[in-house]
Amino acid sequence: xxxxxxxxxxxxxxxxxxxxxxxxxxxxxxxxxxxxxxxxxxxxxxxxxxxxxxxxxxxxxxxxxxxxxxxxxxxxxxxxxxxxxxxxxxxxxxxxxxxxxxxxxxxxxxxxxxxxxxxxxxxxxxxxxxxxx
Amino acid sequence: xxxxxxxxxxxxxxxxxxxxxxxxxxxxxxxxxxxxxxxxxxxxxxxxxxxxxxxxxxxxxxxxxxxxxxxxxxxxxxxxxxxxxxxxxxxxxxxxxxxxxxxxxxxxxxxxxxxxxxxxxxxxxxxxxxxxx
DNA sequence: AAACCAATGCAATAAAGTTGCACCTAACTA
DNA sequence: TAGTTAGGTGCAACTTTATTGCATTGGTTT
Ligand SMILES: [Mn+2]
Ligand SMILES: [Mn+2]
Ligand SMILES: [Zn+2]
Ligand SMILES: [Zn+2]
Numbered sequence: 001x002x003x004x005x006x007x008x009x010x011x012x013x014x015x016x017x018x019x020x021x022x023x024x025x026x027x028x029x030x031x032x033x034x035x036x037x038x039x040x041x042x043x044x045x046x047x048x049x050x051x052x053x054x055x056x057x058x059x060x061x062x063x064x065x066x067x068x069x070x071x072x073x074x075x076x077x078x079x080x081x082x083x084x085x086x087x088x089x090x091x092x093x094x095x096x097x098x099x100x101x102x103x104x105x106x107x108x109x110x111x112x113x114x115x116x117x118x119x120x121x122x123x124x125x126x127x128x129x130x131x132x133x
Numbered sequence: 134x135x136x137x138x139x140x141x142x143x144x145x146x147x148x149x150x151x152x153x154x155x156x157x158x159x160x161x162x163x164x165x166x167x168x169x170x171x172x173x174x175x176x177x178x179x180x181x182x183x184x185x186x187x188x189x190x191x192x193x194x195x196x197x198x199x200x201x202x203x204x205x206x207x208x209x210x211x212x213x214x215x216x217x218x219x220x221x222x223x224x225x226x227x228x229x230x231x232x233x234x235x236x237x238x239x240x241x242x243x244x245x246x247x248x249x250x251x252x253x254x255x256x257x258x259x260x261x262x263x264x265x266x
Numbered sequence: 267a268a269a270c271c272a273a274t275g276c277a278a279t280a281a282a283g284t285t286g287c288a289c290c291t292a293a294c295t296a
Numbered sequence: 297t298a299g300t301t302a303g304g305t306g307c308a309a310c311t312t313t314a315t316t317g318c319a320t321t322g323g324t325t326t
Contacts, residue, residue: 114262129247
């Protein structure tokens with residue numbers, strides 16, 4: 001199940017397992033605050049450092065959606081967090097959910113001379129299907 | 134010069150003129166902190182509220198580049214801040230500058246059913262031409 | 267068993283963003 | 297013109313989010 005830690009060469013610990021499973025169950029991009037409120041018996045800084053470790057090991061990617069807090073979502077298998085591995089996101093301004101639009105890859109753009117890209121943060125926002133009455 | 138305020142139906146005030154001219158001179162996306170440090174005789178909250186007013190009146194747009202602080206940049210003439218009016222941005226992780234890539238418009242994407250887009254925040258990051266030695 | 271090292275929890279702190287309130291100023295009214 | 301009003305501004309306090317220092321824990325290695 002969570003042999004993801006073997007693959008990513010990372011020690012399996014209680015907090016890491018819980019945070020990983022939590023993200024895996026939800027399949028959405030979640031904020032630290034949100035995760036913390038559900039995994040209330042874990043400490044905030046432990047979750048924070050766990051997420052940071054996950055980012056370093058390319059287990060999760062971050063999304064800056066303008067909501068004021070960083071969102072975290074599990075990477076797809078084989079993701080290297082290069083722009084070509086990444087995708088658009090959608091932030092709903094009503095329910096504040098952030099979705100990974102896995103079907104929408106980041107397009108390759110031609111940058112001005114001398115610019116070298118290493119990351120991408122693509123966020124569309126508006127109303128999601130649940131909130132669009 | 135700054136008849137922009139007439140166009141946007143907004144009172145011309147000392148702080149607004151200074152902030153507008155400052156953004157206009159720099160032609161980059163700047164953070165509140167950065168602006169504040171240069172316009173040091175102005176109060177932070179006055180600049181903050183001015184920027185907020187500018188956003189409301191579509192004089193500036195915001196960029197969430199993952200740097201930890203919101204960046205503000207002047208809109209192009211006729212901009213309505215719809216996704217179709219907006220463009221990609223580039224954040225340099227070395228000099229922390231954020232550029233408006235005016236030549237790169239936001240592509241129109243086909244969203245899942247029920248999703249309605251109203252905003253876009255497209256940020257590529259890496260090294261800019263100055264920092265790419 | 268002792269030493270070791272990373273992970274964790276707790277508490278403090280930093281950084282960014284935001285707000286309440288008093289004062290000022292410039293436009294409007296009488 | 298003098299009085300009134302509304303919005304703009306500055307100051308200070310505060311909220312929220314992110315981050316760090318440090319002591320403790322717990323499993324692994326000698
Ligand atoms: Mn995603
Ligand atoms: Mn821009
Ligand atoms: Zn929604
Ligand atoms: Zn640079």
